[in-house]
Structure formats: C-alpha cells, structure tokens
Amino acid sequence: MRNKKAQPSGAGAASLIIVIALFILVYILFLPSEDRKELIEGDDSEVSASEREAIASVLLEESPGTITKIKEREFEHNIPSFNLFTEKEDAILKKVDSVFIESSGISSKAIPIFIKDKTENSKLSFSVNEHGGRLTIVFNDEEVFKGEIGETLEPLSIDLKEENLIEFSVDSPPKWQFWRNNFYDLRNVQISSTVEKLANKEALHTFFVSKEEADKENIEDAFIRYFVDCNVNEVDKLSVFLNGNLLSAKVPDCESFEKTFIDPDDFIEGKNELLFSSEQGRYLIDRTAVKTTLRKAISPVYFFDINQSQFDLIDNNTINTSLSLKFIDDDEKKNAIIEVNQHRISLDTRQDAFSKNIDLFVNEGSNSIRITPERTLHVLELKVDLDCKEDDCG
Numbered sequence: 001m002r003n004k005k006a007q008p009s010g011a012g013a014a015s016l017i018i019v020i021a022l023f024i025l026v027y028i029l030f031l032p033s034e035d036r037k038e039l040i041e042g043d044d045s046e047v048s049a050s051e052r053e054a055i056a057s058v059l060l061e062e063s064p065g066t067i068t069k070i071k072e073r074e075f076e077h078n079i080p081s082f083n084l085f086t087e088k089e090d091a092i093l094k095k096v097d098s099v100f101i102e103s104s105g106i107s108s109k110a111i112p113i114f115i116k117d118k119t120e121n122s123k124l125s126f127s128v129n130e131h132g133g134r135l136t137i138v139f140n141d142e143e144v145f146k147g148e149i150g151e152t153l154e155p156l157s158i159d160l161k162e163e164n165l166i167e168f169s170v171d172s173p174p175k176w177q178f179w180r181n182n183f184y185d186l187r188n189v190q191i192s193s194t195v196e197k198l199a200n201k202e203a204l205h206t207f208f209v210s211k212e213e214a215d216k217e218n219i220e221d222a223f224i225r226y227f228v229d230c231n232v233n234e235v236d237k238l239s240v241f242l243n244g245n246l247l248s249a250k251v252p253d254c255e256s257f258e259k260t261f262i263d264p265d266d267f268i269e270g271k272n273e274l275l276f277s278s279e280q281g282r283y284l285i286d287r288t289a290v291k292t293t294l295r296k297a298i299s300p301v302y303f304f305d306i307n308q309s310q311f312d313l314i315d316n317n318t319i320n321t322s323l324s325l326k327f328i329d330d331d332e333k334k335n336a337i338i339e340v341n342q343h344r345i346s347l348d349t350r351q352d353a354f355s356k357n358i359d360l361f362v363n364e365g366s367n368s369i370r371i372t373p374e375r376t377l378h379v380l381e382l383k384v385d386l387d388c389k390e391d392d393c394g
Contacts, residue, residue: 058383059305059321060369060383060384062381062382062383064302064371067378069374069375071297072297073220073296073298074292075292075300076290076291077290079205079207079274079290080205081284081285081286081287082203082276083200083203083285084200084238084277084278084282084285086197086200086201086280086281087196087197088197090192090194090195091193091195092190092192093115093160094111094113094191095188095190095191096111096189098185098187099184100185100186101168102170102182102184103172103181103182103183108170109167109168109169110168111165111166112164113164113165114162115160115161115162115163115164117195117196117197119193120194122157122159122160122193123156123191124137124139124155124156124158125156125189125190126186126189127186128150128151128152128153128184129185129187130184131149131183131184132180132184133148133170133173133183133184134148134182135147135148136169136170137166137167137168138167138169139167140161140164140165144156155192168184168186203285205273205274205275205276206271206272206273207272207274208272208303208366208368209267209268209270209272210269210301211269212296213267213292214267214268214270216264216265216267219294220295221261221292221293222261222263222264222292223260224240225257225258225288225291226258226285226287227286227287227288228253228255228256228258229255229283229286230283230284234282235251235252235280235282236251236279236280236281237249237279238251238278238283239277241275241277242267242273245266248260267292270303274288300371301368302369303366303367303369304367304384306321307364311362313386319386320387321357321358321359321362321384322356322358322384323356323369323383324382324383324384324385325347325354325379325381325382326381327351327352327379328380329352331350332350334351334373335375336371336372338370339368340361340367343358343361
C-alpha cells in the first residue's frame with residue numbers, strides 16, 4: 001500500500017494570524033491618545049460643504065456708535081439698491097429628436113412640456129422622414145391638425161400654459177387593407193417661443209422689527225420711501241407688498257421719490273418681507289427705507305438670522321456662536337445689560353473689548369440683541385459670528 005504524502009496543518013497559518021493581530025494591538029496601544037482615537041473612530045475633522053459654509057459666518061456686524069439710556073421713538077430700516085427689469089429672448093423650450101408612431105404598434109405619442117416663464121409667439125414644428133396615412137395632433141385636448149403631411153408642415157401656432165401636453169397619433173387603414181401599416185417617422189420635433197424671464201421682475205428684501213416696534217397700538221406713523229430711476233415711456237405698473245399685503249400698485253413717477261403710508265397691521269414681529277414687482281420695463285430702485293414713529297420710546301434692537309444648517313451645528317456643539325463688542329479705549333467703566341432673545345447678560349468692564357458665547361440663547365430663525373447701558377456707551381463694533389470649536393472641524 002502506498003503511503004499518502006502528509007498534508008500541511010492549518011495550525012501554522014492560524015498561529016501566524018494570531019501573531020500579526022497581537023503585533024497590531026501592541027502598535028495601537030503605544031500610539032499617542034489623539035492618533036489612537038483617530039485610528040479607531042476615524043477622522044471626523046473634515047466637514048461637509050454645508051458645514052464649511054456655516055463655519056466662520058458673520059451673522060451680524062454693526063457700528064452702533066453712541067448708545068445712551070434715552071430710548072428712541074423713530075426707527076429706519078434701510079434696503080440696498082436693486083434693479084427690476086424684463087428680458088425677452090427666442091428659445092427652444094422642448095426638443096425631441098424623433099417620434100415614431102404606427103397603426104400596428106404604438107399608434108400615439110404624448111410629449112409633456114412645463115413652462116414657468118411668460119411666453120408668446122409659441123410654435124410647434126417638425127419634419128417628416130417617412131410616412132403613410134393621416135396624422136392627428138392634439139394640443140391640451142384640442143385638435144390642432146389632422147391630415148396627411150409630406151416632408152414639411154408650416155409651424156403650428158400654440159398657446160402655452162404652465163402645463164402642456166402634445167399628442168401625435170396616426171389613423172388605421174381600412175380593414176380590407178389588412179396588409180397596410182400606417183405610420184409617421186417625425187424628426188426634430190420642437191416647441192419654440194419668445195420667452196419673457198420673470199426672475200428679474202421681482203425683488204424680495206427683508207428687515208427685522210422688534211416686538212415693541214411691531215405693536216400696532218404703539219405705531220404712530222409708518223411709511224416706505226424710495227427713489228425710482230426709470231424711463232416713463234418704457235415702464236408699466238410697479239407693485240409693492242409688505243408681508244403679502246399690497247402697499248401700492250401704480251405707474252411710478254420716474255426720477256422722483258415715492259412715499260406710501262403703511263398700515264400698522266402689516267408689520268409682524270421679527271422678519272418682515274418687502275416685495276417689489278414690475279410688469280414691464282427697467283427700474284433702479286434706490287434709497288429705500290421703511291420708517292416708523294412710535295408713541296412710546298424703546299431701546300434700539302439689532303437682529304440676525306440663523307438658518308437650519310447653522311443651528312444644527314450649534315446644537316450639536318460643532319460650532320460656537322460668539323457675541324463681541326469693541327469700545328473706545330477710554331479706560332472708563334462700561335456697564336450695560338445685553339439682552340439676547342430676552343436672555344440677560346451683564347456687561348461690567350473697563351476693557352476696550354467684550355465677548356461672550358451665546359450658544360444657549362440663540363434660536364433657529366430670527367434673533368434679537370438689545371443693549372441698555374447704565375451710562376453713555378461708545379460702541380465701535382457689535383458683532384455676532386460663528387466659529388469652529390477646537391478639534392471639532394477643520
């Protein structure tokens with residue numbers, strides 16, 4: 001009987017694996033703690049694009065100047081200059097390289113088209129490569145063509161809406177001509193139009209109003225004032241809305257100031273939205289201001305906004321929200337109460353700068369800061385910014 005050659009045992013391989021594993025374990029144990037944590041948990045220092053955008057963001061930067069104990073009755077909210085204009089251009093809104101329909105197979109084909117801008121002179125055009133039978137075209141449930149086409153057809157005028165559907169179908173041959181197959185091979189099917197871009201016809205701006213300033217019982221007078229630069233022969237009606245409420249709608253006097261009074265009911269606490277909407281022409285709207293006069297004086301309030309991604313990073317302790325003030329270096333004692341969303345912070349210093357973490361005081365959305373000094377305070381800069389917590393992001 002022949003002796004079988006001895007087979008190698010798996011014990012040697014297993015021993016080698018154990019030795020390698022022990023070596024790796026010892027290596028990890030002797031690493032510095034920071035490197036060991038990074039190796040085990042992974043490097044989480046890199047942040048997403050949205051986090052990078054949130055980090056190092058300046059939320060508020062103001063130069064308050066001299067702040068006194070005397071409260072104010074008049075407030076002015078300034079809006080940056082902006083342009084309103086309309087543009088028209090010829091464009092192909094939809095293009096399909098080929099459409100094939102046949103009576104013995106797919107006898108109809110529907111093409112949807114969605115429009116967001118204003119259109120005019122809209123046309124449907126195509127060429128016929130090969131065909132047999134009669135073609136029917138239905139646009140938005142209305143028959144716009146029926147008949148046999150040679151190689152070309154004059155473009156069909158159509159009236160586009162926001163949602164549109166174009167359907168092509170071919171008729172069937174008579175039953176006794178059972179060997180025939182009607183079909184159309186359409187090429188370069190396209191819908192073209194003159195498009196009026198709507199995006200630049202409107203401009204939305206925001207400003208913030210405190211609870212006391214938004215109190216309709218406390219508003220004595222309120223109005224908006226702005227300068228309109230335009231050509232009277234080219235423009236049409238200009239409409240202005242505050243929080244969805246119409247303030248005015250008329251053809252403005254070009255090269256002059258417009259002034260419109262505001263109903264106190266139109267203001268809301270926090271973020272207010274001011275919308276300008278034009279119908280035709282080009283405008284430059286300049287030196288825009290919303291002004292209020294109150295019956296009862298209040299201290300000035302400063303506002304800043306925190307979006308959802310920023311607040312999530314604050315909430316999970318990835319970034320800091322820091323409040324800082326810079327003063328005139330006069331070595332005088334500086335005492336004041338700083339209210340962040342009605343959370344009180346005491347200021348008591350002789351330094352020319354003051355800073356405070358306000359993570360616990362901020363909210364997603366609109367936030368407010370009010371400074372009430374014990375004596376006259378000269379503030380060079382008031383700033384709220386976001387910065388990265390140490391070792392948490394890069």
